[in-house]
Amino acid sequence: MINKLFALFLSSMVYLISCQEKTVSNDNHFQIEKKEILYNDKKIYLGMPIEEFIQSINSEYRVAKYSLNERTDKSWSWKDGGEAYLNDNGKIKYFNININNDALEKEYNSIEEIVKKVGQYENFKEKKVPSEESIFYVWDKLGFNVAVHDNTVGQINLYPIHYTKRNIEYRLITPGPPKAKSDAYIDTEDKSDVENYKVMLERQPKTEFKGKFTYDGRTADFSKIGYTGWNTMVKDLDIAGSSYDPPGDSKGWGRKIWLNYDSCLIDIRRYNNDNESTGSPSKDKVGKIDGVQAIEIWRFTEGDRK
Structure with a gap:
């Protein structure tokens, strides 16, 4: 990943x-x-x-x-095993290893869209990575x-x-x-x-x-x-x-x-x-x-x- x-x-x-x-x-x-x-x-x-x-x-x-340009990594996680990360296209990809639901496991435009469907996330991580x-x-x-x-x-x-x-x-x-x-x-x-x-x-x-x-x-x-x-x-x-x-x-x-x-x-x-x-x-x-x-x-x- x-x-x-x-x-x-x-x-x-x-x-x-x-x-x-x-x-x-x-x-x-x-x-x-x-x-x-x-x-x-x-x-x-x-x-x-x-x-x-x-x-x-x-x-x-x-x-x-x-060359790897400077970037900011963002990821979210939920208590039920759900995870999401900001991908290269600027979208947020959500997945959950404990479910099999294509309607949920897809790309979203914002974290707010995901929260509306699966609830509030438990953890959020943001890390700046130098070039x-x-x-x-x-x-x-x-x-x-x-x-x-x-x-x-x-x-x-x-x-x-x-x-x-x-x-x-x-x-x-x-x-x-x-x-x-x-x-x-x-x-x-x-x-x-x-x-x-x-x-x-x-x-x-x-x-x-x-x-x-x-x-x-x-x-x-x-x-x-x-x-x-x-x-x-x-x-x-x-x-x-x-x-x-x-x-x-x-x-x-x-x-x-x-x-x-x-x-x-x-x-x-x-x-x-x-x-x-x-x-x-x-x-x-x-x-x-x-x-x-x-x-x-x-x-x-x-x-x-x-």
Whole structure:
């Protein structure tokens, strides 16, 4: 819901950096060895200056910037479970998980309209959020990006399965006669759906990660693993044990490597399209997928272990 509230204010600026003298490495190899993170045998680390990271990668990249304008968030709640929030269109959306009433659960022009129908709300929250900017450096030919904070490496993300194989494009409904449904995109009246898709796609690399990933001397080669190689990856890296289970009840949906140095987490996320969701392409279109959605390298807190 938060993304939907904010996405309309996001704007994307993408800069292609010319690196004519730089070439793509044939290795494209990330390694976790002896308390260090390496890329093609060169030491890299979270928090290193982004300019040093760029030199270590030595390949063409682009920068995607997303600006979030200053905004005011407003929300209301009722004792019976009802909630409402001010959406991107300036309307107030009301819903209640305890009822199933389409006549009530809809958009309103004012909070007074809702109060007339469901009674006085119990709580009201208003919060001013300052403008923000998020920055991603994207290596399209290598299949990964880096979230940058204060000109330093904040998070490294490898993507073996492209975003478009996991998410369907949203398109804004235009006036005119109804159009036939398409499995290539989803029609929506909400501009934030369209903006969210564009923003997420822009920061993704244009090609998938087909390099190698090594942990503790064991290597997974993503040029061979493919879209159904989740179990192969787990075996190759020898991370099937319970110590690599994610917290909670999602043990089958990822592997987590908690490194005791530098509070570093290797978060390996699984994607399986057996249970097709509304926003995902069908298996008829993209084929069977049970593979590695992403490998994310970031710093964790003790709260992340729970």
